[in-house]
Amino acid sequence: MAGRRRGGIGGGVEVLDSIYSVVALVFILVACVELGDAATAVDVYRLIQYDIAGVPYGSRVAGLNHHAGASPFAPGADLSRTVVMMPVRELNLTFLREYIISNQPLGGLLLLLPKKVSNRIVGEVKSKDDGLMRNILVELEQLLIQANIPYPVYFAFEDDMINAVLADVRKSDATGQPPMATTGGYKLVVSIPEPKRVSSPTITNIQGWLPGLKGDGDTNQLPTIAVVASYDTFGAAPALSVGSDSNGSGVVALLEIARLFSRLYSNPKTRGRYNLLFGLTSGGPYNYNGTLKWLRSFDQRLRESIDYAICLNSIGSWKNQLWIHVSKPPENAYIKQVHEGLSDVANELGVTIGIKHKKINISNPRVAWEHEQFSRLRITAVTLSELSAAPELLESTGGLHDTRDSLDEAAIYRTIRLVAESLARHIYGHQGRNIQIFADNSSLAVNPSYISAWLDLLSRTPRVAPFLSKTDPIISALKKELSDHTVEVHVQHETIDGMFSFYDSTRATLNIYQVASVAFDLLLLLALGAYLILLFSFLVLTTRGLDDLINLFRRPPSRKVKAA
Amino acid sequence: MTVFHFFNCAILTFGPHAVYYSATPLSEYDTIGTSVKAAAVYLGTALVKLVCLATFLNVSENDCFDPYQELLKVLINFIDVAGLYFALTQLTHRNISQTHKFQAVGLGWAFADSVLHRLVPLWVGARGLEFTWEYIYQGLEANANLVLNLSLAALGSLMWLRKNKPRTLIPIIYACAGVLTTMPSITSYLRRAMGWQTSKLVGFELFSSLMMAFISWQLFSACQRPA
Known part of the structure; x- marks a missing residue:
């Protein structure tokens, strides 16, 4: 046998070589087998990471790999290697605020949002808890957005799996076992590359025209009325910022108004002597940066032809009081005209309209309302909103709490009636007369199913501008919808104000592993x-x-x- | 830490084979060649078994216990016995005593079985972060399997190699060999029809294999005595 082997050495070397290569291949294949066999994989949404003028805000880290822990913690416990799981339902805001403000290190933070209630009956009376929850979410969001947090922060929705893990973690924490005990614990792992800065984030403005009817002798340009709504959002979790109320409701109202007037303008007999300009602007949370760039792109003649502009902002959950926000004193003739036009209709609808005047401070870069961008260019403009006071920067921009549940479709319906009627009376010269053009059950009635369909779409589409590409489906959808009702639809791409920069990785998958500790393996x-x-x-x-x-x-x- | 766990489980799965080889006189007589040949025969047998399983068995979608299918499985398991027979009688072993031959064959057989059935799941599963008892149980099962295979090889050598054995013992030997061959089906029955927990099942496997080993040992030493 040995002799045979020796005799075949020449051929044997080749055989051996091929065997080695096969073995190497097998080893490479084996090493490539992915180890994705976690007990539980959960979709998580990362806290936003952004800079304003170079100052860092939000969560600065994305990768997570630590043991899970849950409150209550012993005072002075070292949590720098613990991922704190916190259900928002029973959130201890003072604890969290203390931790964030005193800059104490955590291994990570996993905030558990209450389960999405999708099958809520429309119009059902909202319970007290909802309001409480909303306030907590608003407070939490502002806290997280305005802090510089050096550890990863994720949001997840509660479900049975996560609740089971949480209960387990609580139990082992309560019995006083440190996370490294023999029985092990849970390890939360998010493997994700270091977040990268979004290079040249774009904002996309969409505009459409309904041209008015020029008389035979008219050589002058027709006056224009603009209806504007900003459609993008900003929130603690960019992948969850659907902004149903701020400003999905405004977008829906704008689309419906465009639809109603397109029916009037399609017939030469009912075509008004005003051009209507519809603008869906982006960059709303960032001092209405998109609106500014959109207005700057107008030529002087167009800008001067604008009679007035109505900006729609957060109109989805008011009861019977709506506010007109203006930058010129209410005694101003043009403002008075708009206000009276709106409040006449409001009286007929049985709601009240208040007016709020807020002067513009040119030296202050903060632009609280969309109409202020118009006013800075000396165009008469108002903002219609349910908010009675100007929001701060990055406040009321469609965050976590702002979901479909918080909306009242009737409010949007009323707003559309209000704006459409007053516009129509202005266009056709029926001021002060009680004529209902968009009456219910007429062929020009406001369509509730159109409203709720668009609200549904917007309420499940996060629209944080830096994370929307130029050809994002929602932008295409808005463009298509606007071009169905208006002509000369134009999409304008701009870059966001350089003061703001954003980082990617807005969503990830969290793997929850039940692990044994090193001590166990040693034993x-x-x-x-x-x-x-x-x-x-x-x-x-x-x-x-x-x-x-x-x-x-x-x-x-x-x-x-x-x-x- | 997780590679550590893999290492632990690998020790539990393959360690006993190495210990058995080095502790018993097998290492002194250098019987590794016999073991390797037995492992090769095991590979061939496994292939034949796979072909038979694929040909004669339906794939059951639900994990229920079908007596007819299980009976077929038992029959197919007897191919193992044929393989062992081939390894024990037909292969030209170097001149080693029967006592060592059956140990070497059984060891090679069990080792090949462990490598084929347990190495890949171990490599894929035990390195993950997630902790389960599964791989520790699997290692314990490998231990029980080693003992079972050694017993079966011992009985096989009694049946086919030893000519002058006490007549009264012959039916007992055959019955024990039959029990040993049906052991995988018995555990599968307990797991699926009775719904036993893995821990209980592994305990049963260890216990039963030790019992069968004891019986086989007694039979072997009874035959060893000059009649």
């Missing part, structure tokens, strides 16, 4: 060693006898003696 190794030694001794004893076993341990010294 196991010891036990196995003992077992194998016992087995060895037993086998030697039974097959060779005690003398051999003893000789095994004696042999080395006896050799030395021989050598000597």
